[in-house]
Amino acid sequence: MKPPPRYADRLLEWFCAPHLLEEVQGDLYERFVRDVRDVGSQRANERYWVNVLRFVRPFALKRQPIEYSSPFSLSPVMLSNHFKIAWRNLVKNKVYSAINIFGLAVGLATCLLITLYVFDELSYDKHHKDVNRLYRVATETKQENWAATAAPTALGLKNDFPEVEQVTRLLKVPNMDKMLLRYTHNHQQKQFFETNGYYVDSTFFELFTYPFKYGNPQKAINQPNTLVISETLSSKLFGEENPVGKVINVGLPFGDYNYTVSGVFRDTHKSHIDAHFFLSMQNGDIGNWVNQQKNWATNNIFYTYIKLKDGVNAQAFEAKLPAFLNRHGAADLKALGVSKELALQAVPDIYLTSSMDNEISANGSMTYLYVFGSIAAFLLLIACINFMNLSTARSEKRAKEVGIRKAMGAIRASLVSQFLGESLLMSLLALFLSLGFIQLLLPVFNSLTQKNLALFQNPIFVIWIAAITLLTGLLSGLYPAFYLSSFRPITVLKGKLINSISATALRKGLVVFQFTVSIVLILGAIVIWQQLSFVQNQHLGFNKSQKIVVPLQSNQATGNYTAFKDEVLKNPNVVAAASGSTYPGIPSDNDLLFYAEGKTVHEAVDINFATVENDYVETLGFKLLYGRAFSKNFTADSTSIILNEVAVNQLGFDPKTAVGKHIYFEWQNVRHPMQIVGVVRNYNYESLHQEIKPYGLTTTIGDKHRYFIASVQTTAYAKLLADMEQSWKKVNPDTPFSYSFLDQDFQRNYEKEQRTSSIVLYFTLIAIVIACLGLFGLVAFSAEQRTKEIGIRKVLGASVPSIVALLSKEFVRLVVVANLIAVPIAWYGMNQWLHDFAYKVTIEWWVFALAGLLALSTALLTVSFQSIKAALMNPVKSLRSE
Template sequence: MLKSYLKIALRKLWKSKGFSAINIIGLAIGLATCLLIMLFVLDELDYDRYHKKADRIYRVDTDIKFAGNRFISAVTPDPMGPTLKKDFPQIEQFVRFRSAGGLLLKKDNENVQENRVIYADSTLFDVFTFPMLDGDAKTALQEPNSLVLTATTARKYFNTTQAVGKSILIDNQHTYKVTGVIKDIPPQSHFNFDIFVSLATLEESRRNNWLSNNFNTYVVLKEGANPKQLEAQFDALVVKYIGPQVRQFLSASLDDLKKSGSHVKHSLMPLTSIHLHSDKVAELGANSSIQYVYIFSAIAFFILLIACVNFMNLSTARSANRAREVGVRKVLGSLKTNLVKQFLTESMLISCIALVLALLLTFAMLPYFNDLAAKNITLDFRATPWLIPILLLLVLITGMLAGSYPAFYLSSFKPIQVIKGKLAGGFKRSWLRSSLVVFQFVISIVLIIATIVIYKQLHFIQSHKPGFNRDQVAIIHNSSPLGNKARVFREEVVKLAGVENATITGYLPTDSWRNDNPVFADPTLDRKRAVSMQTWDVDHQYIPTLGMEMVAGRNFSKQFPTDSSAIIINESAAKMYGFDDPIGKNLYFIRDINHPENVSTLHIVGIVKDFNFSSLRQHVSPLALMLGDNQGNVALRIKSKDIPHLVSQIEKKYKAIAPGAPFDLTFMDEDFNNQYRTEQRMGAIAISFSVLAILIACLGLFGLAAYAAEQRTKEIGIRKVLGATVSNITAMLSKDFLKLVIIAALIAFPLAWWVMYSWLQDFAYRTHISWWVFILAGLLAGGIAIITVSFQTIKAAFMNPVKSLRTE
């Protein structure tokens, strides 16, 4: 029986080659898109799950509200890890990370800047699963000045992974010993470092300072331990350890702080949730968002649904062509169940053919998709054998979903009605078919609007004036090799034609060092008159080089020797202090939190206009600039028609002062845009899927237009005989589809507005959803629909009336 079903199904597919091709291509594109998105989603959900203890590993996060600001960060005080293990029996082990910038490693006679460097406790391998290729995991990071390399890094410096016992010169000063080589960290990790340095090297890791948060702390819970119960005990830990230091530093108790609205809280973040659910201060790497998983999963579902809708539409639309077949079969004794099986077999056959084509499309599209998504996804059935049953299940569901309604619809025809020609047909009389077309275009229009709004927001970010001029600013990163000759380099480089100004600092508005501290407006360090703010060490040329604007007072000046104790605050800080006239007022600052008795008195000399120094997802917070010596970077404002030549001249002067040091130069506008690379990638993926969704919808529309023209052949012939023009006939046949697009637009507009309004709420600085976005999306959808149906309608309009009237 199955053989008979398949034989008939193949004959029917071959007989209606055009409609079969539309169904197969539409389903193939839908399945390929669904498969690509499924691989993307699985890759996103797979982050950090390769660790053997992944389900028991948690990161300790910190939530601090103090002096008018709130900071939710991924870092804790240095004693947090050891204290948690000592005081809480449910904790099996801990490990701390400390990010302290990159290192210069000596390779032959050349210094190489390595930025993927992190300091870590020797317990690293008790928490995370990093297979050791050489060395002993138990002792690898115990000694100061020891480090562990990944396999790729070991080969880079020693041409082998058997590098334990070898030494390497760091920053041209210290010799470090290699004590371990591990396998390269998988890309599905929320952090990815090449070099792990022993945390015992840093004296900071032993300060027992509960008021400074610089360490990413991870803990492993024992089997069966409840993380919620552990979290509930963190308040007691804050009282026991942080309370006494708060009292010493602020002369106030934690209760006093709570009454004023301040708090210090700690929480546990599951390791496997970090990549998609964490966007806190001091993350170890750039994370993604669960929103994109939801969005793309929904897109995959709806694109596949659009393809299934095409199948249902075309199958029911051509029902009249198979009515006689159904009638004859029933008269000869066929049961309804047999007819249902026949039509479902045809549907499953189309799905299977579409799957084969979809796999070919997926293999062809995967390299381009990886470029768009910055992924390294592969489709390897040997590595993921579970994917095969999932695909078969997907085909089964797709075949049943696409073929169920046509099967039951066609098999329900009554022989007498078929013979009498009373079968319900025609495009206009099928409300279900019209509803399905509307559904397709609702999804298409929503995707069009979403794409336009995403790109509008990206354009807003790129064109937004952040309070500094990021154009034509070159950044020399990691300029510490200049040492005490940094000022000499600056004086030399500003003499070059094309260099307008230069500043030396570790603090830049683009991704760079950050430092938050309380600054008091009262010499008694009254917490009620404190503002928690960013405190940056800069030089005299910082503000003019970066094109910042002073709204009151003046910039630092060498003409005023007292500026060594001067401070410039931004507008946000000035508002929080509530000064009527901040210029000349004193502020009080503790530079070293370990020595709270050493208070610096600073006088305000200027107010700088607020500038965005963090993501545009966040509002500008208080900030202070102070004169200091920080040689992390050199920023140069340039103006030259021959940028490459100027950069070459700058590099030559840099190499003359720091021979052998790497020269790492980028441009600030590129660094700024790189902060939003995820949104740019997601925007590109969204527009790609939007095009595919519209293409699938157009395939179905093309088939329906052909059917509509076929059903009204005689009517077209009569109208032409009575004097109707080609344009009249084309307009008549097109208006039915255009009405459906208008209905779809009216449904899609509020839905798209709600979706994109919710997405934009993640940005503190955002574009608005303009009315023209909806008009443009509606016109695009209408234009696409008209172009799609025009081929068939014009073809029908040009048909010879004599031939049309002879057609039965």
Template sequence: MLKNHFKIALRNLWKHKVFSFINITGLSIGITACFFISMYVAFELSYDKFNTKADRIYRLVTDIKTPSETINTDATSWAFAPNLKADFPEIESFVRVQRQDFLIRKDNIKFQEDNCMLADSSLFKVFDFKLIKGDPKTALKAPTSVIFSETAVKKYFGDSDPIGKTVLISGDAVPAQVTGVMKDMPANSQIKADVLLSMTSLTQKFRPDIDTQWGNYGANTYLLLKPGVNAKSLQTKFPAFVEKHNGVDARRNKMFATLLLEPLKDVYLHSTRGGQETGSMSNVYIFSIVAVFILLIACINFINLTTARSVERAKEVGIRKVVGAAKGELAGQFIGESVVLCIIAFLITLALSALLLPTFNQLSGKVISPGIFSNSSYILILFVVAVIIGVLAGIYPAAVLTSFKPVMVLKGRFSAGTKGNLLRKSLVIVQFTVSIVLIIGTIIVYNQMNFMQNRDLGFSKDQMLVFSTDNDSGKQAFKQAVDGIPGVKATTFSSSVPGGGYNGAYSEIENNKGDLQVANLALYFVDFDYIKQFGIKMVAGRPFSRDFISTDTSQAMIINEEAAKLFGYTSPQQAVGRRFKQWGREGKIVGVMKNFHYKSLQEKIEPLTMRVELNALSLISIKVNTANLKGTLADIEGKWKQYIPNKPFSYFFLDEFFDRQYRSEQRFGKLFFNFAILAIAISCLGLLGLASYSTYQRTREIGIRKVLGASTPGIVNMLSTDFMKLVLISFFIATPLAWYFMHKWLQDFAYRIDIQWWVFLVAGVLAMIIALTTISFQAIRAALANPVKSLRSE
């Protein structure tokens, strides 16, 4: 029996090649897209869950309240963690980590490693990072102990054993002993590094007093609680701990800390404080919805075409019922054929997924999966989904066709009925509603990305090369030599560039009442040329000047407009001449600069201060003429090798570096666009199939109309009108839905576009054009057909 069903299924597939192709293609594309999105969502949700103790690991974060603001930071002071461990038996262990970049040298091999991390020796006790060589208990215990990842160790040692060997770290060439080799940290870890340096290098060698600094907030701290400890109960004990150890200093400095615990599993997607690597829960939700939508569209196509074509088999069912076929047997036949189609689509999906997975990994910017068979549960789920779709798509035609009386069919009185037509029209509306929502979403995502990349940032980032000198002793000679290169327009030293981070500084600035007001402010150290070279405008006072070199290097500060507002000044001019104290320096504000975006457009412009500190400038920014960029770069490289020979020649373009902040949003936009295109393509396939079926059903009518003088445009209009009405209904349903979802998405950006009315109009017109183009192909073909052949076939 099953063999017979299978044969009939294959014959029907082959007999209706076009319908079969559209059905299988649409469903394959839909399941493939859904499969990829499911892998992406599962990967994002899996961050840090590979840690066996993840349920007991918490990130310690701080709210710092000053008279000016409350700062929600992901860091804690260096003194908190060791003292918490000593005071609370509920804490089993702690680990502090801090991202760094180091110049690492071994013989003639040198790399500027930007993925390094300082870590306490307890790192391997708290987290499940694996050491291939070395003792996890002691590998990070001694000062200047270093661990390389599998990938990093090959750069310096090849295939030889690195344990016990020495490398030189930083521009000061500090000897460091290799004590371990670790497996590359998992891709779904928000803590990542290729090189680990022992935290004791900092706390015992470079800055031996740092563990006693309660006001120095620079450590990312993780606590491992003992089994059964309630994190919320433990957190309620922290205020007394802070008061005991830091209460006097907090009141004197007017900076009050509140310690909070964040579950490790929540840090990547749910924390608003940032971190080494962060994700977006809203993006996960959006992609999950898109996956459901795409699969829904594919299923609608499949069900629509299956139910539409099933009517053609009414006579076959009538004859089989007359000769004794049971109702259950006929239902099984229809459901079985539908399942066979879905299994074929499943097999094609596997092939497509294997072929496209590398491209998808590249688009997402992560290795979501090394191969489609790396997790067999995904394949099993995919197969079950395909079978379920097949069963659901087969149930309706089976129920309809097995319920009628064979006498009526054999007399030619059977028709699909209004219920079947209503179902198909409803499904088309759902399908195009989803497609229009995705078109609107794509336009809004593109406009937001374009807005961020083209907005006036308040500073010049074009034609700017940035080099890190690591405060090499040859940096001044290098700058002077570079100034003489014909293609170089200007050079300047600084501690930071826009988009590249900043120092946070405890500051006291005179407010509009004449009092020194405490605040923690962003701080750039710059030289005298920085403001001019970066095109930052002054709105009050003056920029730093060599004419005031003695005071500007020791007693002068420039603030931005936002800082002036923070201290109560209604105009920037009022802030000029006011007193400040900051990091041991006292002086006066000499100027107020116009706000510029020194952070991503996702974040609001916050108060910023600048000071001239010539001994703390490691970055050199070089503005170049791009007419002969290759030659200019060669000249700069020659000077670099002459004056800074111990450091590899590396640089970045500031515009590319700044735009890198939007990389995750750009990837989101590309993925969203590609999946929107797939959804629209699947909808068009379904519409093409339904138009083909509709035309087939009206072959006789079209023939008669042509004989009676109907024109080709008239027939095309007749065949298209019904479908276009459905698309119009879809547009009115999709518009409020799209506005709601995209309005929510835009809330993640501090600076964002307004959703304009024309976006919806463009999306509606596009949907109409796409639908009309799809339908017209079949309609024109039918209108141009010879009516004699149509009527003869009837």
């Protein structure tokens, strides 16, 4: 007889519970035989399939509990027993539990804080629609990478390439970092300087996604003289009102202009374009100038963004750019005597990976993310090691329990799961504690990182918390679980437990690892601190202290400049004052190509320059080596230039004889001569990240009334500033007074390092604390274990110091070994970090000695506390028991 369909049978055998299979299959067979007889084998097969499938129902699927082989560890009784034992162990050994949980909690808290930070850094520019098709076009020359391009690039790209879907430009006007916003309502005027305002093309919001609170992003910036403001700015100016249609007066150094608000965007998403407001590029102030920009070589200050069409290969597209630039810009570039190339940068990568010159604002850094990430991981690891070390060291205490469990029939897997469960419980307790820590520390951390982080703003973060906690539990519990569960019941129940050599060696290795990490961090902190104080105290070639800078960022302020200056100079505490287009410490982006007499434009030197007033050199205290400074006694200074030594050398002159020589630059195909009237000693006009480059001071090219700089001599700054404000108010009643100190502005260039240094410092402290906690636990344990030995030694006449030495020796040796390992690692790492500076400290030997000594003394302090306690114990007490 033909059997029923084989696969249906297999299926049944697979899903049906074993204890039901026989009767079910028998019944189905019986029915099949009848069906074959009644309706033929074809239909019988079909019916068999249907009948089999109908058995897919709970009663047939449910397995009968099989006696003897069920996993004990999962039964509720065993689970509650495990929980109870874990809890008792926790409570019984309060010190060790506290060390473990506190260490883990601190490790988890730092790890989670860093994760928050990293998540935030990674979130930049990820929210734009079709973000993978957005690119920024940057300029590359032989000397530098420049984040912006010349004005006509954007439109040229759109016209020439069908691959380009849309283009847009963003303009950040150099030396105009603030704009005065004024809003008048019911005769009340609100006005303040606002930074981060950028001019953008009408297509801007087609490329970049900004969620709008009011207004329509598609039409927001289409009309001339409109602006879009951030939610924060909107509430500052208008409160809760919908500001669309309202008029804001924007005060610029060359006039006041009215703009109509056409939209408000929410500042929920982060972008490398950290705008507070956007102004339309078509406007009454710089609109005309922008429209005149047809030159492909000069004024590379337009940030150009393109959106490629779907499916366009960016690399292939980038390969077409040299030909494109050659087609349009060859003549302009040749006239200027420069060569450059265009490059594409993917927008989502800009924030973390791009660090070109002239970025819109300071970007993040992937390297620092890696550094912070690995430090966080190491901290967590150190905390996990504490757990591993303490639980293996104290394994003797649990050995009897393991022995009895095994004798009662526990298999290894169930013991492993028990111990893993315990460590998971620990990490869970630590998690709750660490969430408390985080809540406490977030404000501090936020001010440290200048971010606005919150615990549960990102749903993925909750998954991270769970993952990290699980990882912590497993990481710290895995080795102890396997170690403890490997005990042989007979040996341990006899009471013989020899800490195996491999376990002891591993424990020592882990302690060495902990201290290696700590020492590397100490070294890092010292070197960073050294470099920062070096940078702060390095002589810059001029006197940066006692200089007050007042920005002249409105039409009124520039117009009434002379009156203000005269007013301020009346103050006896003001030594000298002058205005300039820029001052040392802030970006100085104006440059021209100059060439010396008898040379051609192709040998030109790129010289950055500031346009300054008479007395600028004296006010800032530059050292004039040869020639003279600008002075009102020389009326023909309009074509004079003062150069620094680097510029003079690169132009091919000898500084001694350079005064009186002529140099030239070309502007709109006209050759302009300049005469060198002075040579100043090199000074750092940028941060010490940069070498000193060719620099010049002129009186005419561009606008000199941007910043008013006063050199003062006083101790009563508050009084002086109040007086200055008084003078300002007298002359400029409609413009708010603002000021800064030059040395602080200079310092702002090192914010990133400052931040890193404080983060590393805190991490170092945390690492040392956790490592010492672990050490403390280990020493406490070894002292406890050797109570009798110490008692006997004391009875036989051992002194307290000798016993302290006995207990401390072993651990001190470990720290010394850690020192030896840490030194080369830290040396290499810190040299890498110092690479970013043009001016840097050398790492000296005493730094290593100091770090080692620090680590050693902290370790000794920790160890001695316990060992002295043990050594002072009365031997009568320790020997009495038993």
